[in-house]
Amino acid sequence: MARVTRRHVLYIPGFDPVPPRAYRERYRREAARQAQISGYVVEHGEPPEGVRFGWHVDAVVEGEEVAVDLEVLYWADLVRAQMRGGVAATYWALLRTAWIYVSSGALWRLMRLRKGPVIAALYPVLVLLGQLVLAGVGALALGAVITWLGGRAGFEEIMVGPAYGAGLVLGIAFLRWCAGRDHFYAWYLMKDYAFASSLRGAYPPDQAARMAAFADRIAEVLQGDADEVLVVGHSSGASIAVSVLADLIRAGRVPEGGPILSLLTLGQVVPMVSFLPEARRLRGDLALMSGADVPWVDVSAPGDGCSFALCDPVAVTGVAPEGQRWPLVVSAAFTQTLSEAARAGLKWRLFDLHFQYLNAFDALPEGRDAYEYFRVTLGPMTLWERFGARAPSGSRIARTVNRYTDIAP
Incomplete structure (x- = not known):
């Protein structure tokens, strides 16, 4: 030996x-x-x-x-270059990545192998969508509050645009904060799957x-x-x-x-x-x-x-x-x-x-x-x-699950 x-x-x-x-x-x-x-x-x-x-x-x-x-x-x-994309680029990558995995049928076949990594792949989608909803709700709430206050002062008609504009700025700022902190690693994972x-x-x-x-x-x-x-x-x-x-x-x-x-x-x-x-x-x-x-x-x-x-x-x-x-x-x-x-x-x-x-x-x-x-x-x-003397794991999964089996010449 x-x-x-x-x-x-x-x-x-x-x-x-x-x-x-x-x-x-x-x-x-x-x-x-x-x-x-x-x-x-x-x-x-x-x-x-x-x-x-x-x-x-x-x-x-x-x-x-x-x-x-x-x-x-x-x-x-x-990797760092891929991660530099802003909020809009990340949500566009989310939509595109989800479409690729769903339309190709890959998502359903991957779920037949191991649910853990598929859940890990779906997790950033759910987190980012949840943060988008929170940003939207916060933007609408701020716009409504400012408009109401303007109405109380007699300026409701001219306050609607600025009010909801301020709400939009708040929503974008919130999403940028989420991306910068990324406490849940959702933005990182999303960019990982988008790159792959x-x-x-x-x-x-x-x-x-x-x-x-x-x-x-x-x-x-x-x-x-x-x-x-x-x-x-x-x-x-x-x-x-x-x-x-x-x-x-x-x-x-x-x-x-x-x-x-x-x-x-x-x-x-x-x-x-x-x-x-x-x-x-x-x-x-x-x-x-x-x-x-x-x-x-x-x-x-x-x-x-x-x-x-x-x-x-x-x-x-x-x-x-x-x-x-x-x-x-x-x-x-x-x-x-x-x-x-x-x-x-x-x-x-x-x-x-x-x-x-x-x-x-x-x-x-x-x-x-x-x-x-x-x-x-x-x-x-x-x-x-x-x-070399070790047998493969008894829990090994070796059945063919993939739909696409063609290879490069």
Whole structure:
């Protein structure tokens, strides 16, 4: 069995506007927690030369020393650009996104998989519509009050226009305040779904260009001296990771005899895009990766209501070839890997649950194949050595649900 002494991890975030340093600090904080729980030795260092969004770790995990370079493949600037749209643009995006999912039939088919992520998708629609109603009611109430006061003073006829104009200004100000505060993350989620569906499942040009740059960077790392190159795609970053690696394979840019290339997807939401009519590229990439010589492990948890937990993204999309090999779908099993106190602290904190895959686990069962992020990224086994003997989750969903199964040529 080959042992890993050097690993390079390339992490692809989901639709997240935070800078890469936030992921670095999360990794440092949670790795320290896991080291204390599991008895690891973890020492953080400077990033490799030429790596802008990365860091280095020297670790002793499971009794063996491993040197790991980690970096974040950056696209938060595209996310921030998408989020700059104002109130009118957001409500237009709401209408357009809802129409795409309803008219294509994708919404009803997604509900047949997991209700949790569909509820998460409907939630911002309901919140934004509720805020719009409140803004409208407030605007009308203010206009009526000002008009009534004008009438009491004998100026009712000339006060109607200014009164309801003031109400409109108040309503717009209220919606801008809601967007700026976004206490319920509704505006953020709306822009996430709008971005993913903007071209009915096709990748937007800016995103496609950034993915090509990701492919170039991974190809460069594959020319290095790592024993394993591990690509990690989280949330909507899982779709990006699949497509980027598929492009590398098609182009013959995965060298024979080079580092072992592995793919880990966490909390994926692939069906939100692959079920849309124009997602031919993604569907083709899923089909290719399902039979490629790149071990692919997909980890999710039923407790994560923002992911399509335990849904085989290839099979449910309807593009599984005969003899499908990947992904191995396994559960992070939060009820078994987190203590009761940790689970209580996460109750109703949906975003924190969606990021738990990147955090420490405080109640891991015995055995090497229970999912734990730092054992995977810092440990001496390749991804497949760690999980290859594990059976797929018994709760895995692998039935075809998608209506659109055509793929890009």
